[in-house]
Amino acid sequence: METNLTINGTEQRLDLDPRTTLLDALRHHLGLTGSKKGCDHGQCGACTVMVNGRRINACLTLVCMHDGDEVTTIEGLGQPGNLSPLQEAFVNEDGFQCGYCTPGQICSATAMLKEISDGWPSHVTDDLDGKAKLTAEEISERMSGNLCRCSAYPNIVEAIRKAAGENT
Amino acid sequence: MRPFGYTRADTSESAARQAASGGTFIAGGTNLLDLMKLEVMAPEALIDINRLDLGAIEETDDGGLRIGALVSNSDLANDARIRKDWPVLSRALLAGASGQLRNKATTGGNLLQRTRCLYFYDRAMPCNKREPGAGCSAKDGFNRILAVLGTSEHCIAAHPSDMAVAMRALGAEVETLKENGSTRRLTLDNLYLLPGDRPDQETVLEPGELITAVVLPAPVDGKQTYRKVRDRASYAFALVSVAGIAKLENGRIARANLAFGGLAPKPWRNAEVEALLTGEAPSEDLFNKAADLLLAEAQGYGANDFKIPLARRTLVSVLNELTQEAQQ
Numbered sequence: 001m002e003t004n005l006t007i008n009g010t011e012q013r014l015d016l017d018p019r020t021t022l023l024d025a026l027r028h029h030l031g032l033t034g035s036k037k038g039c040d041h042g043q044c045g046a047c048t049v050m051v052n053g054r055r056i057n058a059c060l061t062l063v064c065m066h067d068g069d070e071v072t073t074i075e076g077l078g079q080p081g082n083l084s085p086l087q088e089a090f091v092n093e094d095g096f097q098c099g100y101c102t103p104g105q106i107c108s109a110t111a112m113l114k115e116i117s118d119g120w121p122s123h124v125t126d127d128l129d130g131k132a133k134l135t136a137e138e139i140s141e142r143m144s145g146n147l148c149r150c151s152a153y154p155n156i157v158e159a160i161r162k163a164a165g166e167n168t
Numbered sequence: 169m170r171p172f173g174y175t176r177a178d179t180s181e182s183a184a185r186q187a188a189s190g191g192t193f194i195a196g197g198t199n200l201l202d203l204m205k206l207e208v209m210a211p212e213a214l215i216d217i218n219r220l221d222l223g224a225i226e227e228t229d230d231g232g233l234r235i236g237a238l239v240s241n242s243d244l245a246n247d248a249r250i251r252k253d254w255p256v257l258s259r260a261l262l263a264g265a266s267g268q269l270r271n272k273a274t275t276g277g278n279l280l281q282r283t284r285c286l287y288f289y290d291r292a293m294p295c296n297k298r299e300p301g302a303g304c305s306a307k308d309g310f311n312r313i314l315a316v317l318g319t320s321e322h323c324i325a326a327h328p329s330d331m332a333v334a335m336r337a338l339g340a341e342v343e344t345l346k347e348n349g350s351t352r353r354l355t356l357d358n359l360y361l362l363p364g365d366r367p368d369q370e371t372v373l374e375p376g377e378l379i380t381a382v383v384l385p386a387p388v389d390g391k392q393t394y395r396k397v398r399d400r401a402s403y404a405f406a407l408v409s410v411a412g413i414a415k416l417e418n419g420r421i422a423r424a425n426l427a428f429g430g431l432a433p434k435p436w437r438n439a440e441v442e443a444l445l446t447g448e449a450p451s452e453d454l455f456n457k458a459a460d461l462l463l464a465e466a467q468g469y470g471a472n473d474f475k476i477p478l479a480r481r482t483l484v485s486v487l488n489e490l491t492q493e494a495q496q
Contacts, residue, residue: 001174017171018172018173018174018214019169019171019172021201040205041202041205042198042202042268042269045266045268048268054242054271055267055268055271056268056271056272057198057268057269057272060197060198060201060202060269060272061196061197061198061201061272062174062194062197062201062214064174064216065194065197065216065218067176108267108268111267112267115267119246120242120245120246121245121246121251121258121262122262123259123262123263123402125262128251128252128255128258128259129251129252140402141401141402142267143267144266144267144401144402144403145265145266145267145268145269145403146266
């Protein structure tokens with residue numbers, strides 16, 4: 001199925017079996033192996049990418065459903081020597097151990113910080129009409145779709161808080 | 169995944185026609201693709217409806233909202249009108265899934281998601297919902313997450329949606345388009361079927377019938393809350409959930425809308441329970457009588473027996489919250 005989409009600012013034209021997920025298209029057909037396949041069922045978040053600015057599980061969507069879309073992967077957020085504030089903070093705060101979940105964590109956190117600055121409430125926000133603060137509780141709730149089997153959660157939360165502080 | 173045809177639909181009418189001849193709609197795909205990877209579902213053709221003009225939330229003439237079937241769970245939860253006047257719906261949506269899934273999952277798809285019964289997902293085990301007549305492995309199996317109301321000897325699956333529970337409490341209706349171009353409106357009660365002897369038939373929707381919108385009536389006066397009890401604090405399905413709306417007048421309950429998740433094969437609502445509460449002064453005794461009535465026919469299957477007392481406590485707690493705060 002012919003699909004034209006923009007990935008990390010570069011236009012791509014793909015013609016793949018309709019069964020191909022966005023994740024497999026990125027990893028196997030475009031060589032963008034930063035996005036990871038953990039569970040392949042939307043439970044772990046290792047495959048998180050941004051589509052049109054929003055975080056999604058790349059394993060639970062077909063690439064042919066994304067004709068015309070703009071995809072950002074971990075490779076598009078920053079590169080060695082040119083890290084994004086979140087990438088920098090994960091390094092500085094030791095926000096990982098094995099690193100497998102990290103690209104998904106960082107893509108997810110990048111979009112999550114935008115959600116919170118756009119005024120989106122979460123399950124733990126007291127006032128649906130108020131502005132949520134970036135507390136550890138809010139970060140944990142909003143990042144619950146990203147698992148870390150090494151359990152680096154305290155440092156992941158700290159990295160996100162530090163990165164957000166630098167941005168605001 | 170088994171091979172399938174793939175078509176991008178341009179209009180709702182053409183999508184309905186294509187689906188009527190063997191196609192399956194795909195919108196967010198977060199549940200369907202999960203099931204297709206496991207070959208629990210193996211549609212011959214996918215009709216991609218993401219390009220249809222069903223993504224708006226519009227105000228209706230009578231003060232309600234028409235929510236397009238393609239509105240994402242995130243956009244619905246964050247809509248300023250929903251947050252202000254239908255907060256139980258916003259709360260229910262925010263209690264469900266993860267940020268990533270809410271960004272893809274749609275209003276129509278959320279209603280039609282399938283049960284998370286372990287045996288429905290496990291093709292090595294008999295399941296009447298997956299294969300009618302095969303038998304139910306859950307009745308004597310790991311049924312901790314399954315239903316205690318509305319079940320049958322053939323199926324004890326629970327409906328997994330949080331959103332639908334809030335919509336049931338709000339009296340929402342579904343608008344559909346059929347293959348022949350006709351439309352109809354269904355209450356959520358009428359949309360869903362109980363398992364009976366055909367647990368594979370979950371809704372009254374006909375082949376090709378497309379959910380185009382969910383219509384919320386005008387805002388309901390009263391305090392609203394959504395209470396979800398689950399095995400972990402986030403990103404888990406409900407063991408028991410209660411969507412509640414209550415209003416006190418002169419120290420008596422003037423209105424009580426109550427819908428329940430995690431307990432039944434569909435979002436559950438019991439008019440007799442609401443009638444019992446209406447006109448009465450709130451008290452622990454009254455709330456326990458409401459729970460008696462709600463759970464009179466509840467049946468546990470071993471590992472899910474705990475849901476019956478848990479539902480009682482959750483209901484009593486929610487009623488306390490709704491009536492105490494409304495008095496302030």
